[in-house]
Amino acid sequence: MNGLKLSREYFNDIAKPGIWQDFPDLYPRLAAGLVGNGSECFGYDDEISRDHDWGVDFYIWTLDDDSDMIPALQDWKTKLFDDHPPEYPRIRSEYGARVNVMTCSFFYNGLVGAPAGPQSLKEWLRAPEEHFALAVNGEVFFDGPGEFTNRRDYLLDYYPEDIRRKKIAAKCMALAQTGQYNHERTAKRRDWVTLRTVLSRYTENVIAIIFLLNKVYRPYYKLAFRAMKDLPVLGFEASQLLLKIAETGNFDDESFSTHQQCISELCGLIASELRTQRLSESDDWFLTTHGEEIQSKIEDSFLRSLPTQYEI
Numbered sequence: 001m002n003g004l005k006l007s008r009e010y011f012n013d014i015a016k017p018g019i020w021q022d023f024p025d026l027y028p029r030l031a032a033g034l035v036g037n038g039s040e041c042f043g044y045d046d047e048i049s050r051d052h053d054w055g056v057d058f059y060i061w062t063l064d065d066d067s068d069m070i071p072a073l074q075d076w077k078t079k080l081f082d083d084h085p086p087e088y089p090r091i092r093s094e095y096g097a098r099v100n101v102m103t104c105s106f107f108y109n110g111l112v113g114a115p116a117g118p119q120s121l122k123e124w125l126r127a128p129e130e131h132f133a134l135a136v137n138g139e140v141f142f143d144g145p146g147e148f149t150n151r152r153d154y155l156l157d158y159y160p161e162d163i164r165r166k167k168i169a170a171k172c173m174a175l176a177q178t179g180q181y182n183h184e185r186t187a188k189r190r191d192w193v194t195l196r197t198v199l200s201r202y203t204e205n206v207i208a209i210i211f212l213l214n215k216v217y218r219p220y221y222k223l224a225f226r227a228m229k230d231l232p233v234l235g236f237e238a239s240q241l242l243l244k245i246a247e248t249g250n251f252d253d254e255s256f257s258t259h260q261q262c263i264s265e266l267c268g269l270i271a272s273e274l275r276t277q278r279l280s281e282s283d284d285w286f287l288t289t290h291g292e293e294i295q296s297k298i299e300d301s302f303l304r305s306l307p308t309q310y311e312i
Contacts (some may be wrong), residue, residue, distance in 0.1 A: 003040030003054050004139055006088055010056045011141045014084050014259040015077075019060075022076060028071055031104065031148040035138035036111065037097035042137050042223055055090030057099040058141065061148045064103050073101040104148045106156075117154045121300060124163055125312055133217035148170045158215040162300045166312050168279060169298075171209040172291030173309040175270070178202040178288060179263040187256050195251075199259065203242055206266055210238050214272055234269055241266050 011032060020027050038053060039045040045054060060073050080088065091100065105115035112118065112135055113126040122135070136156050143149045158164070179202040186195040204221070205226050211218035214231040218224050229239040241262045248258045267287055274280040279297075280290040291308050298304040 001088075002043060003038070003045050003049075003056070003088070003090075004034055004043060006086070007034045007040075007056045007058050007143055008139060010086050011058045015058065016142060017078060018080055019075075023069075023073070026062075026066065026073075028144040029063055029066055029141060030073075031143040031145070032058050032140060033061075033140035033142070033148075034058050034099070035107075035136075035140070035152075036037045036099075039223060041134070042219060042227065044223055044226055050088075052093040053090065053096035055088040056086035057090040059099055059107070059272050060101040061104045061107060062101070062146060063103055063147060067103050070101045070103075077101060104151060107148075108135060108151055112155070117151050121163060121303070123162060124159060129211075129218050130220045133219040136217065137219070158217075162298050162303050163312065164212055164215070165279065165294050166303045166306070168209060168212050168274075169291040169295040169308050170213065170311040171205050172274075172287040172294065173271075174205040174293070174311075175202065175209065175267060176287040177309075178205065180267060183259065183263060190251075191266050192251055199245060202263065203245065206238055206242060206270075209270060213270075214279065222234075234273055237269055238266060 016035045019030065019032075023030070034057065035041060036059075039049045040054060043280070050055045060077065062069060062073070085273045092098065095304055108117060109115040111127065118124040118126065119288070133153060136152055140149055140152065159167070178198050182198050183195070183202065207224050208218055210231060210233070211224075214233045214235070216227075216231060219227055225239065225242070228235050245259055245262050248255045255286050271280070271282075271285070271287060271290055274294070275282075276292050280293045282293055284290070295304065295308040303312070
């Protein structure tokens with residue numbers, strides 16, 4: 001039972017005919033869908049998801065010139081749910097996102113800080129990556145003027161290449177530091193708390209770079225591993241090796257050897273993909289070398305001048 005599917009069915013069967021009937025002149029200038037916060041917008045909701053902020057709902061998006069119609073549309077939507085209550089209504093928690101009527105500009109500005117999408121490198125850096133994932137997930141059920149979809153498609157084209165290179169370069173440095181360098185050193189020192197931190201940071205950075213290599217925005221951390229598994233570039237391979245690291249949780253020599261083997265294999269796969277995408281030409285096993293080469297190819301002088309390990 002997926003919340004997005006239920007919402008789509010409710011909109012198509014109940015809401016869409018009602019909007020057409022009650023707002024015939026406005027209808028061609030509206031868009032509607034379910035996008036943004038909530039595991040259902042990524043298609044990952046399950047029984048546990050249903051305890052809060054889950055159920056049937058949808059946004060209505062207007063053009064800027066029609067913003068004066070928002071109160072009437074909101075009242076109409078409230079009455080629609082009162083007159084035609086869905087089997088699984090969405091009940092908002094204290095901190096849950098509001099699924100309301102708003103302009104396209106307001107929606108995108110709220111998530112990524114730019115109503116028409118970022119137009120400069122500075123604007124692209126204004127919002128965290130997970131907000132871009134929220135802005136392009138879910139589904140647009142209807143889009144009369146196409147304005148909402150145009151802005152969505154613009155974001156789906158992904159980061160400018162200089163930003164992607166800077167992010168990848170920094171992740172290479174982090175992976176080299178945690179996995180290829182500090183994992184063995186902390187294990188030899190029997191510093192178990194730091195070892196757990198090293199493995200956690202290594203895992204997080206592997207997931208992050210796999211998304212970057214696929215040109216897909218990484219979602220909120222609790223959904224990131226699940227989403228990574230389905231990515232075509234190294235998604236499955238990385239998920240299997242990270243799962244093996246996670247399931248091998250002891251401090252004995254055999255566990256250490258397993259972790260080292262998985263780390264080495266993962267770094268090798270990543271280095272190979274960097275060469276495939278012509279981000280790096282180095283044959284060095286150490287990802288620091290790759291990070292420095294990728295950094296040197298950034299065209300923007302400001303981004304290129306930042307320390308390679310600096311994350312944006």
